[in-house]
Amino acid sequence: xxxxxxxxxxxxxxxxxxxxxxGLLVLLIKVSGGIATLEAATIVVPMAILFxxxxxxxxYTCRATPLRSSGISRxxxxxxxxxxxxxxxxxxxxxxxxxxxxxxxxxxxxDIRYDAHAAMLVVSGVLLYLxxxxxxxxxIALEASRAAEARVLETNVLxxxxxxxxxxxxxxxxxxxxxLNSISALTRSDPPKAREMCILLAEFLRMTLGLxxxxxxxxxxxxxxxxxxxxxxxxxxxxxxxxxxxxxxDCKTMLIPPLLLQPxxxxxxxHGIANLPDGGLVRLAVHCHNGRLSILVENTFxxxxxxxxxxxxxxxxxxxxxxARYQKLASMRVAPNATQFQVSLSLPAxxxxxxx
Amino acid sequence: MSGASEKKIGALIVDDEELARQxxxxxxxxxxxxxxxxECANGFEAVKAIAEHKPALMFLDVQMPKLSGFDVLELIExxxxxxxxxxxxxxxMKAFEVHAVDYLLKPIGRExxxxxxxxxxxxxxxxxxxxxxxxxxxxxxxxxxxxxxVRDGTRVTLIPAAKLDYVEAQDDYVALASQGAKxxxxxxxxxxxxxxxxxxxxxxxRSYIVNFERVVRIEPYGKDSxxxxxxxxTRLPVSRAGYARLKTLLDDxx
Numbered sequence: 001x002x003x004x005x006x007x008x009x010x011x012x013x014x015x016x017x018x019x020x021x022x023g024l025l026v027l028l029i030k031v032s033g034g035i036a037t038l039e040a041a042t043i044v045v046p047m048a049i050l051f052x053x054x055x056x057x058x059x060y061t062c063r064a065t066p067l068r069s070s071g072i073s074r075x076x077x078x079x080x081x082x083x084x085x086x087x088x089x090x091x092x093x094x095x096x097x098x099x100x101x102x103x104x105x106x107x108x109x110x111d112i113r114y115d116a117h118a119a120m121l122v123v124s125g126v127l128l129y130l131x132x133x134x135x136x137x138x139x140i141a142l143e144a145s146r147a148a149e150a151r152v153l154e155t156n157v158l159x160x161x162x163x164x165x166x167x168x169x170x171x172x173x174x175x176x177x178x179x180l181n182s183i184s185a186l187t188r189s190d191p192p193k194a195r196e197m198c199i200l201l202a203e204f205l206r207m208t209l210g211l212x213x214x215x216x217x218x219x220x221x222x223x224x225x226x227x228x229x230x231x232x233x234x235x236x237x238x239x240x241x242x243x244x245x246x247x248x249x250d251c252k253t254m255l256i257p258p259l260l261l262q263p264x265x266x267x268x269x270x271h272g273i274a275n276l277p278d279g280g281l282v283r284l285a286v287h288c289h290n291g292r293l294s295i296l297v298e299n300t301f302x303x304x305x306x307x308x309x310x311x312x313x314x315x316x317x318x319x320x321x322x323x324a325r326y327q328k329l330a331s332m333r334v335a336p337n338a339t340q341f342q343v344s345l346s347l348p349a350x351x352x353x354x355x356x
Numbered sequence: 357m358s359g360a361s362e363k364k365i366g367a368l369i370v371d372d373e374e375l376a377r378q379x380x381x382x383x384x385x386x387x388x389x390x391x392x393x394x395e396c397a398n399g400f401e402a403v404k405a406i407a408e409h410k411p412a413l414m415f416l417d418v419q420m421p422k423l424s425g426f427d428v429l430e431l432i433e434x435x436x437x438x439x440x441x442x443x444x445x446x447x448x449m450k451a452f453e454v455h456a457v458d459y460l461l462k463p464i465g466r467e468x469x470x471x472x473x474x475x476x477x478x479x480x481x482x483x484x485x486x487x488x489x490x491x492x493x494x495x496x497x498x499x500x501x502x503x504x505x506v507r508d509g510t511r512v513t514l515i516p517a518a519k520l521d522y523v524e525a526q527d528d529y530v531a532l533a534s535q536g537a538k539x540x541x542x543x544x545x546x547x548x549x550x551x552x553x554x555x556x557x558x559x560x561x562r563s564y565i566v567n568f569e570r571v572v573r574i575e576p577y578g579k580d581s582x583x584x585x586x587x588x589x590t591r592l593p594v595s596r597a598g599y600a601r602l603k604t605l606l607d608d609x610x
Contacts, residue, residue, distance in 0.1 A: 174443050174444060177443035177444075177461070177462055177463070178373075178443045178462065180462070180463045181373075181375070181376055181379065181443060181462035181463040181464070182373070182375045182376075183463075184379060184463040184464075185375035185376065185378045185379045185382075186375065188382060189378060235375070236373055236375065237373070238374055274372075274419070274421065275421045275422065276421050277372070277397065277398045277400070277421045277422060302421075302422070304503065304514065304516050
């Protein structure tokens with residue numbers, strides 16, 4: 001659909017621009033002499049209206065000859081050819097009109113006077129047409145940039161949706177089944193421990209569900225979630241799972257996206273510790289420095305027993321969420337060597353706003 | 357029932373989690389006809405214990421460090437009735453393809469357990485097809501082996517696919533050459549070939565598969581055949597068809 005024909009107001013504005021153009025044409029003919037002002041106006045004004053209509057077609061030619069993909073010579077040839085053909089036809093129609101007018105007494109001999117200006121009218125027509133071509137190219141560029149903007153917005157919305165979905169899918173069903181299995185073992189051998197484990201699991205689930213809805217939480221909340229997760233896994237893995245935590249006190253109030261560290265710790269346990277017959281160590285270290293929050297999750301692992309793609313899912317998820325939220329301001333580095341798997345995050349330290 | 361007078365059924369519990377083993381132990385308490393011969397916390401222990409105790413029945417976890425439950429089955433020659441016990445239901449299909457008696461999902465309920473045990477008792481002593489081939493066939497088609505498992509006596513070796521230099525067919529066995537050593541395994545070269553990533557491994561001869569990255573050059577040898585020279589100097593015969601396959605792979609990479 002032609003953009004100027006989509007709304008009446010657009011078409012009206014376009015035609016309004018043609019009013020001074022028609023005036024200019026009248027003036028041009030008048031100045032070149034041999035014709036009365038009334039005569040010039042009578043013939044030129046209807047012709048200008050006609051040409052305004054003709055020039056609308058330039059939009060289709062511009063669309064068919066996009067500046068970016070068509071060669072420069074093709075653009076020139078196409079539009080110059082169209083300009084000359086249309087302008088010439090237009091002047092011919094004007095000639096018929098002048099001839100018809102000249103049959104009336106007040107415009108006698110107008111056709112002869114018109115012919116004297118025909119060449120100039122053809123040139124003006126070509127120029128007017130080319131101005132329209134320029135105008136339509138600008139219009140097309142504006143439309144394209146608006147579409148691009150809409151696309152960016154759409155992608156942002158999609159990214160947000162994906163982020164939310166990712167958050168909701170965090171709790172690994174296998175973690176649940178394995179925990180339930182541990183509880184079922186403990187009900188007989190150690191009932192108080194079984195109850196403790198039920199409570200830990202319930203707290204973990206409740207926190208996970210609650211946190212998923214927030215956009216950011218203080219690090220301390222994420223830590224208490226992690227503590228429950230690790231306490232549950234500790235029951236399962238026993239002495240095989242060792243952990244240490246060094247978190248600088250001033251970092252605990254910093255805001256982070258919820259469940260950012262949970263998948264990292266879960267990875268460390270399920271792909272690191274679970275693959276080691278004698279277990280290993282999961283280390284979490286958090287420091288703030290110069291407005292940056294640095295987080296390190298490190299675990300013992302067996303490079304040969306753990307296919308690298310297994311780590312991928314959780315890590316890709318964390319990376320995506322960091323990008324969606326901080327763009328270039330956050331970074332994530334994954335450094336596996338033969339015995340240690342290390343993930344370090346660096347993100348802007350956002351202090352929790354103090355309630356006034 | 358004359359259970360008491362019959363010979364006891366020897367069983368093995370294989371799971372890396374103590375609590376999971378405990379559940380099975382408890383469930384077996386009401387079955388005096390089953391004798392727990394050993395409990396194993398990983399696949400290596402399991403392979404050893406199977407050779408030592410020759411159990412008739414085995415409760416086997418799938419996900420364990422280093423050697424998975426399926427790896428264990430691939431390594432043993434003994435005829436054992438297997439009941440898988442795992443929290444993951446995505447292995448169920450594969451478990452039945454390797455002729456497992458049953459597949460129990462954790463947490464394990466009493467009723468489900470009794471059913472599995474009944475089925476196992478009927479199946480004990482059944483002649484089963486060689487499990488190595490079954491394991492190879494049960495692998496999902498797009499997934500290639502990341503490592504191979506080999507057993508020499510009670511010693512189990514893991515060979516990452518990247519460290520495998522070539523495979524040589526020897527009668528009923530294949531020899532897996534890796535880092536200067538050769539490991540024998542009872543499997544056909546065709547089923548090994550099917551498991552290896554075709555972008556990295558080429559069957560260059562009726563009896564040889566080579567790791568493409570190890571080949572440094574090809575030399576003509578005789579009228580119709582060629583030799584592949586590996587980085588460590590090993591010379592392997594290349595048949596005409598093998599050379600064609602090698603060239604296709606080269607072209608794909610170019």
